[in-house]
Structure formats: C-alpha cells, structure tokens
Amino acid sequence: MRRLLVLLATSMQAAFSFMLRRAVGKLTTAQRAAWLHEWCGVTLRRLGIKIESDGEFPARGLLVSNHLSYLDILVFSALSPCVFVSKKEVRSWPLYGWLARVAGTVFVDRSRSADSYRANLGMGRALSEGNIVVLFPEGTSSDGTSLLPFHAALFEAAITSREPVTAARISYAAEDGSVENDICYWGTMSFGPHVLRFLSLRGVRARVRFAAEARMFEERRTAANATRDAVLALADATAAHIGQPPG
Numbered sequence: 097m098r099r100l101l102v103l104l105a106t107s108m109q110a111a112f113s114f115m116l117r118r119a120v121g122k123l124t125t126a127q128r129a130a131w132l133h134e135w136c137g138v139t140l141r142r143l144g145i146k147i148e149s150d151g152e153f154p155a156r157g158l159l160v161s162n163h164l165s166y167l168d169i170l171v172f173s174a175l176s177p178c179v180f181v182s183k184k185e186v187r188s189w190p191l192y193g194w195l196a197r198v199a200g201t202v203f204v205d206r207s208r209s210a211d212s213y214r215a216n217l218g219m220g221r222a223l224s225e226g227n228i229v230v231l232f233p234e235g236t237s238s239d240g241t242s243l244l245p246f247h248a249a250l251f252e253a254a255i256t257s258r259e260p261v262t263a264a265r266i267s268y269a270a271e272d273g274s275v276e277n278d279i280c281y282w283g284t285m286s287f288g289p290h291v292l293r294f295l296s297l298r299g300v301r302a303r304v305r306f307a308a309e310a311r312m313f314e315e316r317r318t319a320a321n322a323t324r325d326a327v328l329a330l331a332d333a334t335a336a337h338i339g340q341p342p343g
C-alpha cells in the first residue's frame with residue numbers, strides 16, 4: 097500500500113508539472129517526451145526499480161522491442177525521451193490514459209487495419225522532428241517465454257521517413273514472486289490486482305539490451321522480419337550472459 101500511494105502521488109505530481117508547463121505555452125513533441133522522461137525516472141527511483149542497460153540508446157529513428165508489461169514504457173522513457181505507439185484502449189485508462197495522451201503517444205486501433213495509415217502519419221511526424229519513436233510490434237504483451245510475430249504495418253513510418261530502425265530487448269528480474277505472472281502483464285489479467293501484486297515485489301530490476309547497429313529498410317515486411325530476428329538474437333545474448341537457456 098505504501099508503494100501504491102507513492103505511485104499515485106508521483107503520478108499526480110507529474111500531471112501537475114505538465115499543467116504548469118502547458119500554462120506557459122504550447123509544448124512540442126520533444127518537450128512532452130522530455131517531461132515524460134523526467135517523471136518516469138522519478139517514478140522508478142521512488143519505487144526502487146533499477147535499470148541495467150547494455151548498448152547505446154539510439155539517437156533517432158524507430159526503436160523496436162518485445163513487450164512484456166505496462167512497466168516497459170516507464171523503463172524506456174526513463175532511459176531517454178521518446179514517443180510511444182500504444183493501443184487505443186490505453187486512452188480510456190483513468191489518469192494514465194490522460195498522461196499518455198499529453199505525452200504525445202500515438203494511438204492505434206489494432207482492430208481496424210485502416211487505422212494503421214493514420215498512426216503511421218503520426219509516427220512519421222514525430223520521426224521527422226528528430227524524436228525517437230518506440231514501437232512494440234507484437235501488438236500485445238506476453239509472458240516473455242516466446243516472441244510473438246511482428247506486425248509489419250507500423251514499420252511503414254520509418255521507411256517513408258527514411259529513418260533507421262534499432263532493435264531492443266527488455267527483460268525483468270525480482271528477488272521474489274514470478275516475473276511471468278507478477279511483472280509481465282498479458283492475456284486476461286486484470287489491471288488492478290496485477291498492479292498490487294507487482295508493487296508487493298522486492299528487488300525488481302529491468303534490463304534493456306540494444307542492438308549494436310541500426311538498419312535502414314525499403315520494405316516493411318522485410319523490416320518486421322529482420323527486426324524480429326534481431327530481438328531474438330538479443331534474447332540469446334542475454335541468456336548466454338546469465339547462463340540460462342534462451343527464452
């Protein structure tokens with residue numbers, strides 16, 4: 097309960113901070129990303145969540161990663177200012193939907209294939225302004241034991257904008273509890289009970305490994321397949337580092 101109160105208080109502080117900045121004048125996408133970066137870092141520090149990073153966060157372009165939890169967004173944003181692509185359902189979340197909207201998140205309705213065109217336009221604008229855009233192309237989160245197929249449609253923004261694509265792989269560890277069930281948020285899990293379980297864990301650590309090089313692509317299906325292979329390779333490298341079979 098103490099951690100829940102810390103999370104809620106920090107979220108309200110972040111909202112108040114945004115409103116103060118917005119009162120001064122209109123914020124650019126980069127300024128919104130910088131605000132989110134600041135407060136995600138504060139949130140993780142207050143919750144005692146550590147981040148280990150291997151490799152360099154890209155300077156620009158599309159960053160593509162596997163997706164395990166709502167925590168992924170805090171981790172990537174705490175590492176560097178960036179813009180996220182998220183499912184439209186997040187818009188309706190109490191408080192956090194509003195925070196996602198004002199942070200400049202590009203929302204996409206995955207139930208409507210035609211909506212990818214609008215989302216690509218939003219991603220393209222952010223990329224053309226020099227922002228890093230984070231995409232989770234599995235389309236949903238998982239328990240981390242396997243990597244789901246990558247949807248190719250939203251790679252179009254990077255191809256059209258002639259921006260590089262960088263692969264990343266995120267994973268978690270904790271001193272107690274189950275990473276698959278208490279940190280990863282997937283399937284039919286209920287948000288409220290999951291958050292309470294997650295906040296009860298001790299020694300939560302996030303690890304992000306970045307590919308050594310970014311790549312340019314001419315076709316979105318090729319981009320999706322090649323980037324998925326790169327994320328799988330990062331999983332193998334992580335498993336080899338800790339002496340476990342790749343997941």
